[in-house]
Amino acid sequence: MLVAVITILLHNLALAVLTGVIISALVFAWESAKRIRARKYLDEQGIKHYEIYGPLFFGSVTAFNEKFDVLNDPGEVIIDFKESRVADMSGIEALNKLTERYKKVNKKLHLRHLSEDCKLLLKNAAELIEVNVLEDPHYKVVVDRVSGK
Known part of the structure; x- marks a missing residue:
């Protein structure tokens, strides 16, 4: 969802995908830390x-x-x-x-x-x-x- 919003707002799919990957990595680290x-x-x-x-x-x-x-x-x-x-x-x-x-x-x-x-x-x-x-x-x-x- 975030990738689609960034792509629409900034008209830059590469930046949107990179942002999505970074946010996914941070969410994964947060979830793993709680385990x-x-x-x-x-x-x-x-x-x-x-x-x-x-x-x-x-x-x-x-x-x-x-x-x-x-x-x-x-x-x-x-x-x-x-x-x-x-x-x-x-x-x-x-x-x-x-x-x-x-x-x-x-x-x-x-x-x-x-x-x-x-x-x-x-x-x-x-x-x-x-x-x-x-x-x-x-x-x-x-x-x-x-x-x-």
Whole structure:
């Protein structure tokens, strides 16, 4: 609708399409930012887990930071990115600031289930940030072998 209105008013289809693409991208970023969620629980060792759902990027950093209760969390915290991914440098910076907040109150923060892309982004930013990444477990698959003689 917007593209049609701009085309009629300005008589420039290329500018109207470009404006439509930009507005669509901004709406997508806004909608994606609202989708970041965290499921929180304490395990039997007293470690608090935050399972993150949704992408961590420039549009969701504020909502991401609001999920954590640094002062009231136990001494060890794990953030699980199994259902999420760090998409850009804003997400990495958010992790850095969160790490610093936990460090100031002498608490350990671990990251788990990062995708290979996320690990690469964190490795590339190693001089800028300090993040403790837990090694993900390696799951073995049971194979049903039949001995053939």
